[in-house]
Amino acid sequence: xxxxxxxxxxxxxxxxxxxxxxxxxxxxxxxxxxxxxxxxxxxxxxxxxxxxxxxxxxxxxxxxxxxxxxx
Numbered sequence: 001x002x003x004x005x006x007x008x009x010x011x012x013x014x015x016x017x018x019x020x021x022x023x024x025x026x027x028x029x030x031x032x033x034x035x036x037x038x039x040x041x042x043x044x045x046x047x048x049x050x051x052x053x054x055x056x057x058x059x060x061x062x063x064x065x066x067x068x069x070x071x
Contacts, residue, residue, distance in 0.1 A: 057065075
């Protein structure tokens with residue numbers, strides 16, 4: 001409990017908790033605002049082009065390849 005060694009009264013503890021609560025609420029609001037803004041920014045074209053180069057296999061195609069390799 002070394003963290004709380006400097007707290008000598010209930011009033012100081014209440015003040016600390018109010019500040020902590022305000023800090024948490026501010027961080028939450030900032031995070032929500034950042035997420036909202038980032039969602040509105042379109043992805044760069046080079047990222048879209050990179051993702052389009054990858055082909056996702058279906059489970060059935062993967063099973064067919066495994067069967068072919070096993071033969």
